[in-house]
Amino acid sequence: MTRGTRTRWALPALAAAPALAVTLAACNDPKPSHSYECRCEYVTDTDVPGIQDVRVCVPEGTDPRSTAAECAQGLGVGHVDRCTCPASTEPCTGPACEQAAAGKSR
Numbered sequence: 001m002t003r004g005t006r007t008r009w010a011l012p013a014l015a016a017a018p019a020l021a022v023t024l025a026a027c028n029d030p031k032p033s034h035s036y037e038c039r040c041e042y043v044t045d046t047d048v049p050g051i052q053d054v055r056v057c058v059p060e061g062t063d064p065r066s067t068a069a070e071c072a073q074g075l076g077v078g079h080v081d082r083c084t085c086p087a088s089t090e091p092c093t094g095p096a097c098e099q100a101a102a103g104k105s106r
Contacts, residue, residue, distance in 0.1 A: 031059040031060055031061075032059070032060045033057050033058060033059050033060065033092040034057070034058060034060060034064075034087060034088075034092065035055065035056070035057050035087070035088040035090045035091060035092045036055070036056050036057075036058070036064040036068065036085040036086065036087055036088055037053070037055055037085070037086060037088045037090075037100055038053065038054050038055070038056055038064060038065070038068035038071075038072075038083045038084065038085040038100075039051055039052075039053050039083065039084050039085075040052045040053075040054060040068055040069060040071075040072040040077070040080050040082070040083040041080070041081045041082055041083075042072060042073075042077040042078045042079060042080045042081060043078050043079050043081060044077070044078035045078055048078075050077060050078070052072040052075060052077045052080075052099070053099070053100035054068050054071045054072050054075070054083075054097060054098065054099055054100055055088065055090070055094075055097075055098050055099075055100045056068050056071055056085070056096060056097055057092035057094070057095070057096045057097075058096070064083075064085040065082070065083045065084075065085055067096065067097065068083040068085055068097075069082075069083050070097070071096075071097035071098075074097065075099055
């Protein structure tokens, strides 16, 4: 590679560097998220009903029910019919989807 060829490629790369830095900085400034303790009702492939509790963390203004349904289905349950998702007091610190720990029986 000749000196002229290197210069030709280096100048566009240097010009793009500030735009890349701004883009990366924007990606590191996430929207506030909220945690929800969701209870999802499902039916297995043999029509047996069940309940799966999941904890989801979604960006502010996002309906947590669809995320909870995807989360529960990803845990291997059957077809998820619906989820109810009361807000949690726990902060969003972990993954966006996790199986909720068993709570006290009611």
